[in-house]
Amino acid sequence: MSEAADKTAALLAKLWVKIQPIVEERMVVLDRASQAAAQGSLSEELRLEARSSAHKLAGSLGMYGFDEGTRVARELELLLGSAAPDPARLSPLVLELRASVVPKS
Amino acid sequence: MRRILIIDDEDDIREVAALSLEATAGWEIVAASSGAEGIRAAAEHKPDAILMDVMMPGMDGPTTFRQMQQNPAISRIPVLLLTAKVQGVDQRRFADLGVAGVLFKPFDPMTLAQQISHALGWKD
Numbered sequence: 001m002s003e004a005a006d007k008t009a010a011l012l013a014k015l016w017v018k019i020q021p022i023v024e025e026r027m028v029v030l031d032r033a034s035q036a037a038a039q040g041s042l043s044e045e046l047r048l049e050a051r052s053s054a055h056k057l058a059g060s061l062g063m064y065g066f067d068e069g070t071r072v073a074r075e076l077e078l079l080l081g082s083a084a085p086d087p088a089r090l091s092p093l094v095l096e097l098r099a100s101v102v103p104k105s
Numbered sequence: 106m107r108r109i110l111i112i113d114d115e116d117d118i119r120e121v122a123a124l125s126l127e128a129t130a131g132w133e134i135v136a137a138s139s140g141a142e143g144i145r146a147a148a149e150h151k152p153d154a155i156l157m158d159v160m161m162p163g164m165d166g167p168t169t170f171r172q173m174q175q176n177p178a179i180s181r182i183p184v185l186l187l188t189a190k191v192q193g194v195d196q197r198r199f200a201d202l203g204v205a206g207v208l209f210k211p212f213d214p215m216t217l218a219q220q221i222s223h224a225l226g227w228k229d
Contacts, residue, residue, distance in 0.1 A: 005215055008128040012121065012214055019117045055160070056115060059189035062211030063121050070211050074189075 016064045023061075026053035027098060030076065034094045037087040044083075051080035061101060069100040107132040109221070110152035112143035112169065113187065114161045121214055122156065130218035140169030147179040154225055156208070159188040159199075167202055174203070183225055187212070 033050035036042040054077035061069035076093050079085045109132050113119050116138075123134040135150045137143035140161055147155060155173075159166040166186050174180050183205035199207050206224035208217075221227075 004129045008125055008214055011124045011128060015117065015120060015124070022117060055189060059210035060115070060117055060121075063118075063214055 012064060019060075023057070023101065026057050027094075029053040030094045030097065033080065033085075034087070034090045037085055037090050040087075042085070047080055047083075047085065051077055054080055057097070066101050069097060072097045072100055107154070107227075108135065108150060108152045109133070110135045110137065110143065110146055110150060110155045110182075111157075112137045112140065112146075112155065112161075112166075113158040114138050115158070118158070118187075118210070122212070122217060125212075125214035125217045126221075129215065130222075132218065140164030140166070140172070143169055144172055144176070144179070147173060147182060148176065151179075152182060154205070154221065155182055155184045156187055156221065157184055159186050167199070170202060170204060185221060185224055 029046075029050050030053055033042060033046050036046055054073045058070050058073035058077055061067075061073060072093055076090070076097065079089055079093065107130070109126055111119050111122050111134060113122070113136075119136045119138070123136060126132045126134055135146055135152060137146045140157075141164060143155070143157060146152075157166045157169060161169075164172070166188075170184050170186070173182070173184065185206045185208055186199050186204050187208050187210055188199070189210040196207055208220055208224065212220065
């Protein structure tokens, strides 16, 4: 890896740590939407908020090397684009998304 | 040295794009968090190119681009739209606008400068 690539990778790793609160905030919105959908009480406002969170995660996770996270977030964005997303699909996808952003040791 | 204006409402996208272009290409970066702020920054800093998000609250990327086209001081600056959407219909819509190109999120920070150079036909 070149010096510039090394430097970029190091800066990205630091930035990934720095943005954890934002990622977690978006994950929490998806958790809330998933729970509400399971209880049959997903409001339009929360659905749109969750779709926006999924959209933002889809657009950013891959930058940090979490390509699977981007793929799952895109699936969630599509699912949440439906007026009545299927809770049976929503819950496992949200869990899958969380698992996908755990750094590989 | 190239100067790039990044317009995106998401802090982390601006930050990653900036550090990527500074570290891998040595370009100078100017950033704005909204379309209106981006138009002002373009007029003030006269960047060589603008990298702009499509979906932004308030004025979105296409609307910002159209406003830039009305301003002779900045209308010739090439604009690359940055979007998370990959459907063909969106790409056609953006191409019809007259932008210099479309790049997709998530971008690879290691190759973003190359993608921009390629899209704009820059050889350096």
